[in-house]
Amino acid sequence: MTDTPKISLKGLHKQFGPKIVLDSIDLDVMPGESMVIIGGSGSGKSVTLKCILGLLHPQSGSIKVDGEETARMTGKNRKRIQRKFGMLFQGAALFDSLPVWENIAFGLLAEGKATRQQAKEIAIENLRSVGLSPDVAKLSPAELSGGMQKRVGLARAIANKPDIIFFDEPTTGLDPIMADVINELIIERVKEMGATALTITHDMSSVRKIADKVAMIYKGNIIWCGGRNDIDNSGNPYVEQFIHGRAEGPIQMEILKA
Amino acid sequence: MNFLAVIGRVTIGFLQAAGRLGIFATTALSHMITPPFYFRTMVQQMMSIGYYSLPVVGLTALFTGAALALNIYEGGSRFNAESALPSIVVIGIVRELGPVLCGLIVAGRVSASMAAEIGTMRVTEQIDAMATLSTDPFKYLIAPRMIATTLMMPFMLVIVADVIGVMGGFLIATGKLGFNAGNYMSLTMDFIEMPDVYASLTKAAVFGFFISLMGCYHGFYSRGGAQGVGISTTNAVVSACMLILLSNYIVTEIFFAS
Numbered sequence: 001m002t003d004t005p006k007i008s009l010k011g012l013h014k015q016f017g018p019k020i021v022l023d024s025i026d027l028d029v030m031p032g033e034s035m036v037i038i039g040g041s042g043s044g045k046s047v048t049l050k051c052i053l054g055l056l057h058p059q060s061g062s063i064k065v066d067g068e069e070t071a072r073m074t075g076k077n078r079k080r081i082q083r084k085f086g087m088l089f090q091g092a093a094l095f096d097s098l099p100v101w102e103n104i105a106f107g108l109l110a111e112g113k114a115t116r117q118q119a120k121e122i123a124i125e126n127l128r129s130v131g132l133s134p135d136v137a138k139l140s141p142a143e144l145s146g147g148m149q150k151r152v153g154l155a156r157a158i159a160n161k162p163d164i165i166f167f168d169e170p171t172t173g174l175d176p177i178m179a180d181v182i183n184e185l186i187i188e189r190v191k192e193m194g195a196t197a198l199t200i201t202h203d204m205s206s207v208r209k210i211a212d213k214v215a216m217i218y219k220g221n222i223i224w225c226g227g228r229n230d231i232d233n234s235g236n237p238y239v240e241q242f243i244h245g246r247a248e249g250p251i252q253m254e255i256l257k258a
Numbered sequence: 259m260n261f262l263a264v265i266g267r268v269t270i271g272f273l274q275a276a277g278r279l280g281i282f283a284t285t286a287l288s289h290m291i292t293p294p295f296y297f298r299t300m301v302q303q304m305m306s307i308g309y310y311s312l313p314v315v316g317l318t319a320l321f322t323g324a325a326l327a328l329n330i331y332e333g334g335s336r337f338n339a340e341s342a343l344p345s346i347v348v349i350g351i352v353r354e355l356g357p358v359l360c361g362l363i364v365a366g367r368v369s370a371s372m373a374a375e376i377g378t379m380r381v382t383e384q385i386d387a388m389a390t391l392s393t394d395p396f397k398y399l400i401a402p403r404m405i406a407t408t409l410m411m412p413f414m415l416v417i418v419a420d421v422i423g424v425m426g427g428f429l430i431a432t433g434k435l436g437f438n439a440g441n442y443m444s445l446t447m448d449f450i451e452m453p454d455v456y457a458s459l460t461k462a463a464v465f466g467f468f469i470s471l472m473g474c475y476h477g478f479y480s481r482g483g484a485q486g487v488g489i490s491t492t493n494a495v496v497s498a499c500m501l502i503l504l505s506n507y508i509v510t511e512i513f514f515a516s
Binding site: 050053054055079083087089090093094096107111112160 | 386391392
């Protein structure tokens with residue numbers, strides 16, 4: 001395993017108007033590692049992910065992917081870096097106007113990497129890998145249940161065989177059994193591909209299942225980072241409050257301040 | 259002091275919006291003329307914008323031509339100028355009413371649909387998903403819609419509106435007002451000139467550009483869920499209609515002011 005982190009964030013700062021969302025984020029994700037970022041709603045988890053993906057541009061700080069600075073990257077270089085990424089969105093974000101198989105093969109078709117027939121075969125193969133039958137391929141996303149949409153989203157995220165896969169709250173809105181199915185699929189597919197995974201969630205059962213390392217974000221800073229097994233003995237009152245879901249503790253919700 | 263601050267905020271807000279629209283339009287234009295082109299999407303948009311708008315455009319033109327003929331006949335009879343009916347109908351329809359009414363109808367149908375579709379894609383993260391699949395949303399979503407509308411308006415919809423509008427006048431004139439059919443057509447063909455047709459088609463292309471620009475722009479910057487998409491849709495239609503009426507005057511001035 002190389003010493004160069006797959007993803008390295010240094011002093012990442014992002015604000016919207018006067019509101020500082022990311023203060024100064026420092027985080028390293030090593031190759032093949034499954035890093036999970038936890039934190040409350042509005043703590044900056046999604047913004048961190050969107051900055052790495054290039055969907056948002058940070059005001060300052062460094063984002064390195066495989067040692068290459070990407071924070072201010074645009075055009076063809078950005079596209080080259082994007083090819084390393086796969087992403088499962090919180091609501092799956094499937095394209096309504098396309099059938100399931102075209103959703104999965106979207107990247108392949110858009111880049112002209114496959115004919116429509118080849119792309120359909122690859123899509124069906126990916127559908128099987130997430131436990132869905134080929135019959136689903138021709139359905140539209142609106143005809144799928146939430147769990148099926150998440151699985152199709154996962155199939156789309158892995159279709160281009162990315163080096164790094166991002167998961168944005170992969171189990172939100174699912175029943176516990178389906179959530180566990182998705183967690184299992186994430187572990188299986190990530191390990192099988194040898195990919196690096198970066199997940200953001202506040203579902204602790206998901207954290208305990210899929211994480212190698214866990215980082216906690218609070219008020220735009222990483223306040224704790226450690227192994228999955230260390231999280232119960234972190235000695236950090238913020239982490240302890242969060243993982244036990246207590247209302248009392250150092251983390252004060254906005255509603256209590258009012 | 260507060261009053262000045264309000265003026266300042268409004269001015270800055272206006273300049274920001276104008277700048278953002280200018281950048282959006284320039285980016286969209288550059289993607290409209292540079293490859294790759296998504297021909298499949300473009301043809302789908304041409305069908306949706308052009309072919310499926312034909313019934314409503316045709317009916318609007320038919321009834322407008324008919325009503326125009328009645329009005330001109332009745333108004334002209336006050337100073338024995340009924341015989342000018344064919345020439346005024348053809349000039350009125352081709353130069354002005356055909357493109358403008360067609361533009362307003364298409365703005366209501368197409369601009370709203372574009373803003374709603376792209377806006378929904380924005381708030382459900384489908385546009386972000388597209389970017390993570392190495393596909394530029396400007397190339398895949400915006401450019402095909404703008405090319406399709408800018409081409410379909412002059413080369414299908416306004417030509418049809420002009421012809422059906424003139425036919426509406428013809429049907430009333432020959433069926434109800436006692437005009438000789440051959441005479442009517444002969445006067446119509448004698449009176450129409452190529453600059454009238456060029457002006458009509460130029461207006462149509464300009465209107466098509468603005469209709470799609472407003473639909474795509476307001477949809478692309480939608481935010482805040484269903485309410486935000488609703489506001490974007492309203493803004494798209496209103497701004498497209500305003501731009502149609504404004505640009506109609508400018509094109510008319512360019513072609514016919516002497």
